Amino acid sequence: MADPQHVDTAFVEQTSEEPRMPGHESALDRKPQWQPRYPGSGRLTGKVAIVTGGDSGIGRATAVLFAREGAKVAIAYLEEHDDARITRDACEAEGAEVLLSAGDLGDPDHCRGLVDAVIEKWGRLDVLVNNAGEQHPDEDVTEITAEQLQRTFQTNIFSMFYLAQAARPHLQSGAAIVNCTSVTMYKGAPILLDYSATKGAITAFTRSLSENLVADGIRVNAVAPGPIWTPLNPCGGQPPENMDDFGEDTPMGRPGEPNEVAPAFLFLACDDSSYMSGQVLHPNGGIVVNG
Structure with a gap:
């Protein structure tokens, strides 16, 4: 497992134009909720969960909510150690055991190391939340470099394959995988072409993996957030001029908060959704989509 203070920077810099994304939540003037x-009501008591992108935003909200519901939580993140420590402390304040793992989930060796560390520490894995992601805005398709395209797909969808492959031998009947797709998969996003393409792949992966695992009692679902106030957008995921009215084009007229999305992940991770697999939930401020 990667040391929480170590990141495989050679791998990141080889494939990324902006290795510092998604950014630090601690640096935001307006803090996400x-x-x-x-x-809590004990819905994850005795369970072990991995939450990727768990240092901030939706990942932090999900990790802390899982902790409140009784789970032991492994928090996977890239390199934002200050944010990760805040998430760890908040989970521990809920009484949870926590494992921090820093490193690049686009690296299959790191994904295997993460799962191995979880099994070594707790001896089981019940919930895998694939939430980590990155996005890079471009006005024209010709502006997307091969390096950016590779980096976005590695982080957003390849990592889900790598983690599912590493986790599969340890998932028993009753386990759950919850992936983070996006409203952009359904309605498109003209300046997020590569990002939206990965989110379409994630939805297809969710539905196909569900069919692949459902006979073994393992459920696979997804959450498709709309515009949510997290570090992803103000730290480079959107042009600065788009941030003044970010989320105001939703029917609710505002961006969502991470703690308005995390309950969707909890619902799909616990037995409340025991008759659901291959489905997508849409906390998106009232945007009507098909699917």
């Missing part, structure tokens, strides 16, 4: 909004 990630704190759980209701008392």
Whole structure:
């Protein structure tokens, strides 16, 4: 497993134009709301979960909510150690055991190391939340470099394959995989061509993996957030001029908060959704989509 203070920078720099993305939540003037909004009810008691991109944003909100519901939580992130420590402390304040793992999930060796560390520490894996992602805005398809295209697909969809492959031998009947897709998969995004393409791949992967695993009692679902206030967009995922009115084009007229999305991940991770697989939930501010 990667040391929480170590990142395979050679791998990152080889494939990324902007290796510092998705950015630090601690640097934002307006802080996202990630704190759980209701008392826990033990819905994940005794469970072990991996949450990728768990240092900030939706990942942090999900990790802390899982902790409140009784899970032991492994928090996977790239290199934002300050944010990760805040998430760890918040999970531990809920009484949870926590494992931090820093490194690049686009590297299959790192993914295997992460799962191995979880099994070594806790002896089981019940929930895999594939939430980590990155996006790079471009006005024209010709502006997307081969390096950026590779980097976006490695982080957003290849990592899900790598983690599912590493986790599969340890997932028993009753386990759940929850992937993060996006509203952009359904309605498109003219300046997020490569990002939106990965989200379409994630939805197809979710439905296909569900069919592949459902007979073994393993459920696979996804969440497709709309515009959510996380570091992803203000730290380079959107042009700066788009941030003043970010999310105001939704029917609700505002961006969502991470703690408005995390309950969808909890629902799909626990037995409340025991008759659901291959499905997508849409916390998106009222945008009507097909699927």
